[in-house]
Amino acid sequence: AALTKLLAYPDALRDLEECLRLDPKFVKAYSRKGAAHFFMKEYHKALDAYTKGLSIEKDNEECVRGREQVVAKIMDSQGQDVDEEQVRHAMADPEIQQMLHDPQVKLFLRDLQENPQEAQKAMKSDPKLQEVVSKLVAAGIIRTR
Structure with a gap:
């Protein structure tokens, strides 16, 4: 979480991958991974991370909100110039x-x-x-x- 707040997303992702290697059912790691990918504009990976989190805990608020945010961003970007x-x-x-x-x-x-x-x-x-x-x-x- 600290690395994400410092905007060190690649480092945060490495830490999150290690967390998930140790505990593949740690939903908070998936929500943080989704957020890191979102801020890196890797929307396909953010969507995947949030979806994996929801497959473990279907009502997880952070994953639900994160997934909605990603979908909204994808839909919004379709009407804009290419990034x-x-x-x-x-x-x-x-x-x-x-x-x-x-x-x-x-x-x-x-x-x-x-x-x-x-x-x-x-x-x-x-x-x-x-x-x-x-x-x-x-x-x-x-x-x-």
Whole structure:
């Protein structure tokens, strides 16, 4: 918590990962991890951390509020100009890079530009693709209008 207050988010995340390694059910660590990722504009990771916390304690107030804050920020950013810093940061994330190199995701992204109806059908029929697309939207890689 102290590292987060000092704005030392990468250090805070390292400490939180260690906390979760020692106690994977420590919900407060997930809420703090979500907050650190949120302040680093890693909205896809913040969403994931809050969701994991809620899977352990479904009514945890900090995780509920944090998740709502992330979703609101993602929705709000869709109507604004592209945040180049957020996109650069997301593109440097190994998880995002792996998603973007997946052949199915590449096909989906191409269809999204050339044949949106086909992309919509593919997403509706594949829960894994839905999850990937949600993370790419949260990361600022895919924008909705």
